[in-house]
Amino acid sequence: MSEESNDKFKIFSLNGNRPLAEKIAAVCGVPLGKSTVKQFSDGEIAINLEETVRGFDVYLVQSTNEPVNDYYLELLIMIDALKRASAKTINVVLPYYGYARQDRTAKPHEPITAKLVANLLSNAGATRVLTLDLHTVQVQGFFDIPVDNLFTMPLFAHYYRRRGMVGDDYVVVSPKNSGVQRARSLAEYLDTTIAIVDTAEENDPDSGYVIGDVEGRSCIMVDDILNTGEVFSNAAKTLMKAGAKEVVACASHGLLSPPAKENLDAADIKDICITDSVSTDPARHPEKLSIISCSDLLGEAVKRIHQDQSVSPLFTMEKKDFE
Template structure:
C-alpha cells in the first residue's frame, strides 16, 4: 500500500490494542484523551495522519455511552485531519441486543449506533461475534463480523483434554446456529462426534428468566454451553443447573464477550460450572477475574484482519 497503517486505541481496550500492535509489528500511535469537569470528552491526535490508513480499537462496553462518544470523536478528529481511510475496530459492539422492536414504542438501538458510527466518518467496521448477524445490514459501509470460535476451540483443546461424551449446548433457541457452528469446528479439531442440545428460555424482562427447559439428551455428558456474551451470568448458571438436573456429568462454558456485570462473577463462582472460557474483547478488570474464568486473547484474529484489510486482501479465510 502507498499509505501508512496506523493503529490507535481508545480508553476501552488499551491492553488488547498493545497485543494487536505487537502482532502487527508496529506501535500504538499517540493520542490525547481527556475529560472535562462536566464529563465531556476531549480528543487530540498527537501525530500526522494525513493520507494514512487508520484503525481505531475501541469496544463500546461499560461505560457504554462514554466509549461510544469517544469513538465518534476520535473518528471525527481523524476525518478532519485528512486520514485516507478510517476503520473502527469494535471488538464488542454495545447496544447489539436491542436489534429489533420487541414491544411497542421502543427504539432499535443497534441500528441507531450504526448510523452514529457512520456519521462520525468511519469507512469500515471490524467487530467480533455480533449478537446477531443482521446488525451488519444496519450499516451502509462494509462490516466484517469476525469469529472468536477458533481461539475458544483451541483453548478447549489445550485445557480440557479429559472430555468424554461431549454435548454442545445453546442456552437459547436464538443461539442454536452459533452452537452448531461451534460443534462443527469442535468435531473437526478433535476428530470427535459431539452431540447438541438447546435450552428453551422464556424471559420476563431483561436479565430475568421465567423458565428454562432442556431440548435434547445430556445424560452422562460433559456439556459445553456456547454463547456470544455473558452479562450477569443468570442465563448461563440457570442453564448449567438444568443440565445437571437432567443427568449431565460436568458443565463448562464458552463465550466471546465477558461483560460480567452486577453479580456476574459471583453467580459463576456459586454455580455448578467448572470452567468458563472467554475472550478479552471486553477489558479484564480485577473485579472480573476468578479461578473459574479463563481469558484468551483475540489479538491474533484482529491483527490478521487489520493486515488483510490494509493490504486489500480477502479476509474470508478468517470466517
C-alpha cells in the same frame, strides 16, 4: 507487515480496551499512535491527536462496554478528529459492539438502537468497521459501509480441542433457544451433538428443560455475551438436573456486570472461558475464569484489509489447523 505497507498505516487506541489494542499493534508490527483522551469535570470528552495522520489508513481500536456511552462518544469524537486531520481511511475496530442487542423492535414503540449507532459511526466519518461476533449477523446490514464480522468459535474450538474435549462424550449446549446457530458451529469443530436449554416461563429459572441428550455427558455451554451470569448459572442448574456429568462454558464477550462474579462462583460450572474483546476489572472475574486472546485474529484481519487481501479465510478454520 512489510515496511512499505507501514508507510501509510497507523493504529490508535481509545480507553475501551487499550491492552487489546497494544496486542493488535504488536501483531501488525507497528507502535500505537499517540493521542490523548481526557474528560473535563462536567463530563465533556476532549481528544487530541499528537501525530500526523494525513494520507494514512488509520485503524481505531475501541471496545464499547461499560461505560458504553462514554466509550461511544470517545469513538465518535476521535473519528471526527481523524477526518478533520485528513486521514485517508478511518477503519473502526470494534471488538465488542455495544447496543447490538437492541437490533429490533421487540415491543411497540421501541427504538432500534443498533441501527442508530451504525448511522452515527457512518455519519461521523468511519469508512469501514471490523468487529467480532455481533449479537446477530443481521446487524451488518445496518451499515452502509463495509463491515467484517469475525467469529470466535474457531478460538474456542482450539481451546477445547487442546484439552481433548471432542467426540461423543461431550455435547455443546446453547443456554437459550436464540443461540442454536452458535452452538452448532462449535459442535462441528468438536465433533459433538448439540442441546438447547429452554425455559417454559421467562421469570422462573426452575422451569427450564433440556432439548437433547446430556445424561452422563460433559456439557460445553456457549453464548456470545456473558453479562450478569444468570443465563449460564440457571442453564447449568438445568443441565445438572438432567443428568449432565459436568458443565463448562464459554462466551465471546465477558462483560461480567455485577453480580456476575457471585452468580458464577456459586454456579455448578467447572470452567468459564472468554476472550479479551472486553477489558474488565480483575476484581469482577469469577475464580474459574480463563481468558484467550482475539488479538491474533483481529491483527491478521487488519493486515489483510490494509494489504487488500481477502478476509474470508479468517471466518472459518479447518480441523487440521487445530492440530
